[in-house]
Amino acid sequence: MREESSEEEMDVMDTPERVKNNQITASVSKFEDSPVFNFLNSLSPIQPVKSIHITQTINPLSFASLPSVFTSPHVGSLRESRIPRRHQLSDPSKPEFSSDNGSVIVDRNKGKMDTNKLDEQEENLDPGASNGQVAGEPSCEFAENFQYDRDSLKAKHVEEHACNSSTLVPLVEKTSLRQLYGGEVNLEAVSQIDQHKEAASCDWESLISDTSDLLNLESPNNTESFEKSVDPATTFYRSIKNAMQNMHSICPVVSGEQVGGRSEPENLLTQPGEGRESMDAESHDIIAGSSITDPSEKMEYEHLSGLYRGMRRRCLVFEMAGVRSKHLEENSGSDSSVLPQFDGNTTANLQLVPTKRGNDSSCRVLPGIGLHLNALAATPKDYKIVNHEASASGRLLIGPSSSSNFHHPTSDQELFSNILADNLMEREIDTVESVGLPVEDPCQKSGYMANEEINQCSPKKKRRRLEQGGEAEACKRCNCKKSKCLKLYCECFAAGVYCVEPCACIDCFNKPVHEDTVLATRKQIESRNPLAFAPKVIRASDSRPEEDFSKTPASARHKRGCNCKKSGCLKKYCECYQGGVGCSINCRCEGCKNAFGRKDGSGVLGTDHELEEDELDTTERAVLDGDSQRTTTQSDFKQSMDSAPPATPSRTGRQLVQPFSSKRKPPRSSSFPSISSTSGFPASQPFGKSSFFPPPPKFDKHFDCVMEDEVPEFLQGGSPVGGIKSSSPNQKRVSPPQRMETSPGLRSSRKLILRSIPSFPSLTTNQ
DNA sequence: GAGTTTGAAACT
DNA sequence: CAGTTTCAAACTC
Numbered sequence: 001m002r003e004e005s006s007e008e009e010m011d012v013m014d015t016p017e018r019v020k021n022n023q024i025t026a027s028v029s030k031f032e033d034s035p036v037f038n039f040l041n042s043l044s045p046i047q048p049v050k051s052i053h054i055t056q057t058i059n060p061l062s063f064a065s066l067p068s069v070f071t072s073p074h075v076g077s078l079r080e081s082r083i084p085r086r087h088q089l090s091d092p093s094k095p096e097f098s099s100d101n102g103s104v105i106v107d108r109n110k111g112k113m114d115t116n117k118l119d120e121q122e123e124n125l126d127p128g129a130s131n132g133q134v135a136g137e138p139s140c141e142f143a144e145n146f147q148y149d150r151d152s153l154k155a156k157h158v159e160e161h162a163c164n165s166s167t168l169v170p171l172v173e174k175t176s177l178r179q180l181y182g183g184e185v186n187l188e189a190v191s192q193i194d195q196h197k198e199a200a201s202c203d204w205e206s207l208i209s210d211t212s213d214l215l216n217l218e219s220p221n222n223t224e225s226f227e228k229s230v231d232p233a234t235t236f237y238r239s240i241k242n243a244m245q246n247m248h249s250i251c252p253v254v255s256g257e258q259v260g261g262r263s264e265p266e267n268l269l270t271q272p273g274e275g276r277e278s279m280d281a282e283s284h285d286i287i288a289g290s291s292i293t294d295p296s297e298k299m300e301y302e303h304l305s306g307l308y309r310g311m312r313r314r315c316l317v318f319e320m321a322g323v324r325s326k327h328l329e330e331n332s333g334s335d336s337s338v339l340p341q342f343d344g345n346t347t348a349n350l351q352l353v354p355t356k357r358g359n360d361s362s363c364r365v366l367p368g369i370g371l372h373l374n375a376l377a378a379t380p381k382d383y384k385i386v387n388h389e390a391s392a393s394g395r396l397l398i399g400p401s402s403s404s405n406f407h408h409p410t411s412d413q414e415l416f417s418n419i420l421a422d423n424l425m426e427r428e429i430d431t432v433e434s435v436g437l438p439v440e441d442p443c444q445k446s447g448y449m450a451n452e453e454i455n456q457c458s459p460k461k462k463r464r465r466l467e468q469g470g471e472a473e474a475c476k477r478c479n480c481k482k483s484k485c486l487k488l489y490c491e492c493f494a495a496g497v498y499c500v501e502p503c504a505c506i507d508c509f510n511k512p513v514h515e516d517t518v519l520a521t522r523k524q525i526e527s528r529n530p531l532a533f534a535p536k537v538i539r540a541s542d543s544r545p546e547e548d549f550s551k552t553p554a555s556a557r558h559k560r561g562c563n564c565k566k567s568g569c570l571k572k573y574c575e576c577y578q579g580g581v582g583c584s585i586n587c588r589c590e591g592c593k594n595a596f597g598r599k600d601g602s603g604v605l606g607t608d609h610e611l612e613e614d615e616l617d618t619t620e621r622a623v624l625d626g627d628s629q630r631t632t633t634q635s636d637f638k639q640s641m642d643s644a645p646p647a648t649p650s651r652t653g654r655q656l657v658q659p660f661s662s663k664r665k666p667p668r669s670s671s672f673p674s675i676s677s678t679s680g681f682p683a684s685q686p687f688g689k690s691s692f693f694p695p696p697p698k699f700d701k702h703f704d705c706v707m708e709d710e711v712p713e714f715l716q717g718g719s720p721v722g723g724i725k726s727s728s729p730n731q732k733r734v735s736p737p738q739r740m741e742t743s744p745g746l747r748s749s750r751k752l753i754l755r756s757i758p759s760f761p762s763l764t765t766n767q
Numbered sequence: 768g769a770g771t772t773t774g775a776a777a778c779t
Numbered sequence: 780c781a782g783t784t785t786c787a788a789a790c791t792c
Contacts, residue, residue: 478787478788479787479788480786480787481786481787482785482786482787483776483785483786483787487776487777487785487786487787488775488776488777489775489776489777489785489786489787489788490786490787491787491788494776528777532776560775562774562775563774563775564773564774565773565774566772566773566774567772567773567774567789571773571789571790572773572788572789572790573772573773573774573775573788573789573790574773574774575774575775578788578789
């Protein structure tokens, strides 16, 4: 305790200089003290050899033990932006680099010094941290970011914008490696210190403040890691932390998000959509107002803030989609500014984005609901699955209309959307890799959709548009006229979500205002059929991962089976088909031609659909391709997508997504979800969609990402998972895939049960 | 956008 | 459990 206090005091009292002296001295001094070293440095600014050498050496070594911290999706996000810059520095040979040189170098003298110092600190921190990575990581990142930003931000700003997802994704790896190179960076920095010593008038204050800002902007995960950091050793670190805390105070949602690992619907609700905006604005202000005195610096920061803001926004978006939606609704779209980035096209892309909505009087996005269910719907099917139903929106980042994803950004909006999508994807990927959990929250993604919807005029139109965009699924919307949205006819109700503004229902009682009624009705229905709100589609077990992937649709099954007579189970009238699963013995369908698998077991293969099936498999396999590891990842990914919607990955609906709970109603001719198991998700886009896929199934409502072995549990348990009857609606709801739910990387052993049971979110908060 | 088809949900 | 009705989504024009 004592030490801590002291340190804190130091934070306040120490000047940058002092910090430097105290902390940096040791490690750096050894280099600086070397006459030879100095001499060499003075001779030439180029010191690539050393760096390279180190890199080669360290890289492999560090690679092996990648700290979990690195896996953080957020980190990845940062890395994205960072990577490019970094790259430049490390690779002088590149044309970009050389071109920048002239202008950059000059700047560098000023910025470099800062960077060097940071690096130095990093050095100190790393060793000092018993847990090293945790403590050192943050600072390291910061330093890197800072350096990159400073060095190349101006020159590269445009280029970065040009970066598309494909570019970013690959970079992630680099970034990770780079982080691992801590030593390299440090050395590099050190070597450069002397060179720029003269210019060493570093503005630590600004640096620190800037750093803080950057950190604040960083993803929650980073924040979390910071907070978790056990190593109090550095004042620098502490200062950053403090800054972050301040930030948190400004926007509790962010911290909560980070800490919790998942967004809390209620909390979100309590956080007005404005909150986000204000937060951004504030952070921006902070940055701008920070000790940056140099106008040029300000400009740089503005860029940075823009970049980071975008990233952060993205993060927030995930968690706050619901809020945002609400906000928009409340403001009746007056806040166009809030979502300026999205245009129609963007939205389509955003399918990837999770979401859901809620409303107060009319249709509101249930905070909880939206996130959970939608999340389910969200992404790719499970959205990361999110509930398809709810999340389907999954939409994944990769939505059906993936076109946008791949399309070159021509405008800021597009750029933003792409970035967002990329981020989502990245996040999902990262999550999967690091945690093995589903990632996105479809709901969140849906949120975007919802927003858009809100802006549209009539519910129907909105709906159609959304559907066309492929997002419709993300958020459930109904059109009930006689059921009052209190029967299972109502998709919203069935999905366990409140109706929202986009709904075109009449006399709707499925609103927070009628919470009692809704709950009572639900109970009644459940009493009649305990599984009424359970996910309709049950995912197959993980035991056969490969099979899952390649034949996910087939492996999953509809809970009750369909009863189709005329549609041949080839249209969405068929719940099995809609859910993207094959028919099973439970089905009483006639003339089953379900492309996902026939009732008779002929399945797709060997039958008329064989070809189709094959294609499907191929496509899926291509994506998954492979090895067990991949399988895991994919499955996770899918889940995240489905559940997602989103990003929050988890139960549903990546999903999402995935990137998604909701039902993903696939656009009529939209691409087929890749599969997922659990829920459908739109997924594939990121990987490329297959032309063959049938319209995406609505992966249902609840995402079920239940493994076969679990099925019994789920079905048998007198009460549906999570207990439909459970007391707390929130609990009932499938939450967006949250990392908390799944265990990292243990796909094989873990059982995912989508609690899809939609429980109505706690109505209390919703109001 | 209106009308039709379809099959799940609800009811008897 | 079977038959019928109701309902809203899916689909067609």
